Amino acid sequence: MSDTFIYAIEVFINGLMAGVLYALVALGFVLIYKASGIFNYAQGVMALFAAMTLVGIMEGQVPFSHLINATFGTSIHHFGWHVPAVLAIIFTMGVMILLAWAVNHFIMRHLVNQEPIILFMATIGLAYFMEGFGDLMWGADIKKLDIGLPQGLNTWIDDTTYQAFGYGFFIDNLDIVAAIVAALLVTVLVIFSQYTKQGRAMRAVADDHQAALSVGVSLNFIWVMVWSVAGFVALVAGIMWGAKSGVQFSLSLIALKALPVLMLGGFTSIPGAIVGGLIIGVGEKLFEFFVGPMLGGATENWFAYVLALIFLVFRPQGLFGEKIIERV
Amino acid sequence: MLYREAGDFKKTYAEDNQTFPIKFDRWRYYAVLLVAFLVVPFMVNDYWLNAVLLPFLIYAIAAIGLNILVGYCGQVSLGTGGFMAVGAYAVYKLMTSFPEVSLFIHVILAGAITAVVGVLFGLPSLRIKGFYLAVATLAAQFFLVWLFNKVPWFYNYSASGQINAPDRTLFGQLISGPSADAWAKYMFCLVFTVVVAIVARNLTRGAQGRQWMAIRDMDIAAEIIGVDPLKAKLTAFAVSSFFIGISGALFFSIYLGAVEVGEVFGITKSFLVLFMIIIGGLGSIFGSFAGAAFLVLMPVFLKNVLVGGLGWPTDLAAHLEFMIVGALIVTFLILEPHGLAQLWRVAKEKLRLWPFPH
Numbered sequence: 001m002s003d004t005f006i007y008a009i010e011v012f013i014n015g016l017m018a019g020v021l022y023a024l025v026a027l028g029f030v031l032i033y034k035a036s037g038i039f040n041y042a043q044g045v046m047a048l049f050a051a052m053t054l055v056g057i058m059e060g061q062v063p064f065s066h067l068i069n070a071t072f073g074t075s076i077h078h079f080g081w082h083v084p085a086v087l088a089i090i091f092t093m094g095v096m097i098l099l100a101w102a103v104n105h106f107i108m109r110h111l112v113n114q115e116p117i118i119l120f121m122a123t124i125g126l127a128y129f130m131e132g133f134g135d136l137m138w139g140a141d142i143k144k145l146d147i148g149l150p151q152g153l154n155t156w157i158d159d160t161t162y163q164a165f166g167y168g169f170f171i172d173n174l175d176i177v178a179a180i181v182a183a184l185l186v187t188v189l190v191i192f193s194q195y196t197k198q199g200r201a202m203r204a205v206a207d208d209h210q211a212a213l214s215v216g217v218s219l220n221f222i223w224v225m226v227w228s229v230a231g232f233v234a235l236v237a238g239i240m241w242g243a244k245s246g247v248q249f250s251l252s253l254i255a256l257k258a259l260p261v262l263m264l265g266g267f268t269s270i271p272g273a274i275v276g277g278l279i280i281g282v283g284e285k286l287f288e289f290f291v292g293p294m295l296g297g298a299t300e301n302w303f304a305y306v307l308a309l310i311f312l313v314f315r316p317q318g319l320f321g322e323k324i325i326e327r328v
Numbered sequence: 329m330l331y332r333e334a335g336d337f338k339k340t341y342a343e344d345n346q347t348f349p350i351k352f353d354r355w356r357y358y359a360v361l362l363v364a365f366l367v368v369p370f371m372v373n374d375y376w377l378n379a380v381l382l383p384f385l386i387y388a389i390a391a392i393g394l395n396i397l398v399g400y401c402g403q404v405s406l407g408t409g410g411f412m413a414v415g416a417y418a419v420y421k422l423m424t425s426f427p428e429v430s431l432f433i434h435v436i437l438a439g440a441i442t443a444v445v446g447v448l449f450g451l452p453s454l455r456i457k458g459f460y461l462a463v464a465t466l467a468a469q470f471f472l473v474w475l476f477n478k479v480p481w482f483y484n485y486s487a488s489g490q491i492n493a494p495d496r497t498l499f500g501q502l503i504s505g506p507s508a509d510a511w512a513k514y515m516f517c518l519v520f521t522v523v524v525a526i527v528a529r530n531l532t533r534g535a536q537g538r539q540w541m542a543i544r545d546m547d548i549a550a551e552i553i554g555v556d557p558l559k560a561k562l563t564a565f566a567v568s569s570f571f572i573g574i575s576g577a578l579f580f581s582i583y584l585g586a587v588e589v590g591e592v593f594g595i596t597k598s599f600l601v602l603f604m605i606i607i608g609g610l611g612s613i614f615g616s617f618a619g620a621a622f623l624v625l626m627p628v629f630l631k632n633v634l635v636g637g638l639g640w641p642t643d644l645a646a647h648l649e650f651m652i653v654g655a656l657i658v659t660f661l662i663l664e665p666h667g668l669a670q671l672w673r674v675a676k677e678k679l680r681l682w683p684f685p686h
Contacts, residue, residue, distance in 0.1 A: 039459050070640045110662045117404060118661055120459060121606055124599065125657025132650025140643060256595065259463040267459070296478040305467035312456050312464060326548055 003167070010169045011289045012282055017175035019281020020182045021240055025258040026265070026273035027186070028233040033267050034206045035226040038108065039120045042127035044255020046096070046231060049134045051238030051247045053095050055145050056138040057088040063137045085147035089235070096231030097224075104223045131252060140249070145242035150177060178240045185236055186274065189229070198225060260308035266318030275319060280304045331680040347529060353676075364518055369511040377510040382583045384624045385517040386575050391604040391616035392528045393571030398602070399610035400532055401564035402544030403453050407465035409597035410472035411569050413589050414442045415576025417482050420491045423504075423581065424484060431496040431504060431581065435520065438577040439570040445472075446569020453561050457547075469595055476589040490588050493581045504581045513582050520578060524571055529613050531567065540564050541611075603653065607660050609669025618668040626652070 025043060032040045056063065060079040069075055083091070107126060111119055150173040161169040193199035204212040205222045213219060241251055261280050265272025284303040292299045317323055336351045338344040348354040372381060390408060397403050418438035423431065449468040456464050476482050483491050495505035502508040503516050531537055539560045542550035551557050580587045587593075600623065608619020627649055634645040664670055678685075 066641070066644055070638075070644055107658055107662070114661075114665070117458065118665060120404075120462070121602075122658050122661045124602075125654045125661065127654070128599075128657065129651050129654025132647045132652075132654060135647040136644065136651065140647065253595075256466065259466065263460055263463050298474060298478065301474045302467065302470035305463070305470055309452055309456075309464045309467040312460055313452050316455050316457070316460065 006167050008286065008289065010171075011285050013169065013171060014175070015282035015285030016278055017171070017179060017281070018285065019278035020175070020179045021237070021244075021277075022254070022257055022261045022281055023274045023277025024178070024182050024185070024233065024237040024240060025254050026261040026277055027189070027270065028230040028237065029258060029262055030267065030270055030273045031189070031233065032226055032230045035202050036108070036205070036223055037116060037119070038123065039116065039267070040230065041120060041123040041255065042130060043230065043234060044252040044258065045127040045130045045134070046099075046234035047238035047241065047254070048247070048249070048251040049099075049130050049238075050092055050096055050231065050235040051145055051242035051251065052134050052138045052143065054088055054092045054147075054235070054239065055143045055242070055247055057091050058083050058085065058147075061138060066139060067136055089147075089239075092235055093232060096235055097228045100224050100227030100231050103227055104220065108223060108227075109220070127252070127255075131249075143242075143247040145239065145247050147239065147243070150174065172244075174240070174244055178244075181236060181240065182274075185233065186270065189233075189270070192229075198222075202226060257304060260304040263308040263318055264311055266320040266322070268322055269318075269320035272318060272320035280307070283307055330682070331676055333680075347526075347533075361522070364522075365515075369515055372510045372514050374510050377514055378583075379628050380624060381514055382517055384621055385514075385521045386578045386583055387601065387604060387620040387624060388521055388617050389524050389578070390572050390575035390601045391608065391620045392524055392613060393568045393575065394601050395605045395608075395610065395612070395616045396528060396532065396540070396571070397564050397568035399605055399612065399615075400537060400544060401540040401561065401568075402547075403450075403561060403564060404458070404462040405465040405568075406462050406595070406598045406602070407449060407468035407472075408572055408601045409593040409595060410469040411442050411446055411572040412576030412579060412597060413472055413476055413593035414445050414569075415439060415573030416580035416587055416593065417476050417491065417589075418442065418573065419577035419581050420493070421482065421484075423494055423496065427494070427496075430498060431516075432498060435574055435577045435581070439573040442573020442576065443566045443570040446565045446572070447562050450562055450565030450569075453565065454558060466595075469598055473589055473593060488588075490586055491580065493585045496581075504585070506585055508582075517578055517582055520574060524574065525613055525617070528567075528571070532613070536560075536563065544611075603657055605667075606657060607667055609667030612667070612669035614672060615667050615669030618672070622668065623653070 025047060028043045028046070029040055032038055032043075055061075060081040060083065062068070062076050062079060065077045069077075103126065107122060108119075111122055154171050154173045154176060157169055157171050161167065193203055201212070201217045202222055202225065204215070204217055205219060209219065212222075237254075238247075238251065241254060245251075257280075258277075261276040262273060263276075264279055265274070265276025284300045284307075287303050288297070288299050312318070331350055331352050333350050338349075346354070348357050368381070390412060394405065394408055397405050415438045418441040419431075419434050422429070422434040422437055426434075445468075449465065452464050453461050477489065483489055486492075493504045495502060495507070497503065498512075498516065501512050503512045532540070539550070539555045540563075542553070542555050543557060543560045543564075547557055550560070576593070579592075584592065604619035604623050605616060606619070607622055608617070609615025630649050630652070631642070631645055634640045634648065635642055660667060
């Protein structure tokens with residue numbers, strides 16, 4: 001077997017792993033879009049905010065310490081305790097639920113019946129607000145997120161492939177964990193939406209707001225719940241991305257990467273988000289591997305968008321999206 | 329009292345069709361122009377120019393351009409930063425390749441080049457709509473920025489990858505480069521802003537503008553009553569990109585002088601201009617000015633109050649600015665989806681009846 005082919009396989013597998021991470025972010029988008037028709041641009045910032053909060057709680061940071069110090073001339077920064085990871089995750093989830101309630105109570109409730117594009121812009125505003133809020137609360141420095149996930153080269157795969165091909169594949173343990181977590185998350189979400197009472201109510205709301213209201217489903221509750229679930233997905237994505245590349249501003253930009261994933265898969269489909277994520281992950285890695293050197297590299301910046309753009313011209317609703325029917 | 333149409337008789341069609349039909353409004357408009365052209369140039373200094381006036385004028389052009397696409401034609405675009413970069417790099421290549429030609433012509437040509445690029449990226453809008461289109465324009469944003477970063481021909485093989493505006497004169501007066509006078513830079517941008525605003529205003533109230541608005545309100549219905557969606561959408565992309573290209577060219581050649589594409593024309597610029605037209609008012613030329621003024625002045629104001637007045641560190645002020653911008657966007661969308669322009673309209677209605685509202 002030629003070397004290029006083996007390298008290509010390695011690139012392919014790494015692409016799949018990256019795709020899983022994209023799919024994680026995209027999932028959050030799909031959930032909210034299905035349930036409330038809101039295209040939530042703030043999903044990436046929610047992931048960043050969740051990761052920041054998690055680190056902050058674990059390290060016992062004092063929230064708004066910079067602000068307090070600047071106003072009162074004090075110099076506090078840490079409480080001086082460390083919270084174990086599991087407890088911190090539960091606390092963070094609490095914060096995300098609070099956030100979901102606040103978003104619904106202060107923003108989305110007032111925007112019922114507005115055009116989708118207005119809602120989209122409102123979530124851009126929300127994203128900006130949360131970005132500033134998160135930085136103000138926890139500080140803008142790059143933080144290390146370590147909740148004890150395995151990291152680094154997976155030696156078993158390295159050894160096995162070395163014996164088989166004479167070349168050891170480099171696959172990060174963290175990526176494998178991420179893939180497993182993503183699979184678990186999707187399973188849990190599917191079970192939740194198919195077999196629980198709340199899940200069924202959620203699907204009813206997604207299907208028809210008014211019909212759901214008329215049979216006694218509380219829209220407010222469902223929306224808070226959906227935003228909480230999206231917050232949970234954001235937390236998982238934030239943990240994975242944060243462990244991979246540190247908790248920093250660029251984390252919120254993965255939301256932008258999730259957009260072409262969604263377009264490819266279709267906005268309304270959970271399997272679409274996953275398949276789209278994998279296609280984008282593999283596509284951009286392989287493109288960078290084969291074509292990138294000819295173009296001067298860093299094609300990952302735009303490949304996903306251009307792929308989605310070209311794809312959409314031929315199939316405007318994406319791979320698994322509902323067919324768009326237009327009436328006057 | 330103010331804004332009265334009583335006693336203002338229109339005797340010809342031309343008078344009836346003028347841009348500002350109310351006499352008071354017309355005089356106010358002339359007064360603003362008079363101040364802008366004859367008073368401000370004598371008072372302007374470098375701080376005011378670089379902190380407020382130049383960004384305001386240039387962003388106003390970009391906002392008018394984007395407003396034509398988003399506000400009038402309903403095609404949401406997140407590629408403004410990329411198109412501004414096209415304008416900037418086009419004017420740079422023109423300035424360095426043809427140094428004997430006036431910068432005035434270069435800027436217009438740069439706009440034309442951007443218009444061609446805009447039409448190219450506007451082609452998918454015939455198939456893709458709504459959010460899908462918004463994301464598709466992100467392709468333009470990221471691809472163009474990458475292109476200007478990676479192809480050395482665009483930055484004339486300079487070692488730093490930056491582009492620097494050479495000194496150019498107009499009527500014997502230096503207008504670009506670091507040693508140009510404040511008033512000359514100001515006047516150059518002002519002329520462009522005023523002309524763009526007049527052209528945009530007249531385009532949008534004519535047949536072309538009505539076609540755009542028909543497409544915005546419901547494209548299928550518009551097609552049935554005989555609006556050609558291909559023509560309407562692509563002209564919107566072309567005109568919008570033309571203006572955005574001009575603003576990008578001015579942003580580089582007059583305002584900054586040196587540009588590194590990823591920093592200056594990144595995705596944040598696209599959002600900034602989008603916010604300007606949301607806060608200012610979608611589908612309004614006045615709104616574009618108001619939004620640009622608001623988002624240019626607010627950071628300056630915050631910085632002066634928080635950093636200068638309260639002595640906070642600059643990074644805190646920057647975070648707070650993010651929060652305020654975000655909160656304002658949401659507040660405007662909830663309370664007044666038509667932006668500052670609508671507030672202005674309401675104020676005018678009130679003024680017409682004041683002080684006898686019944």
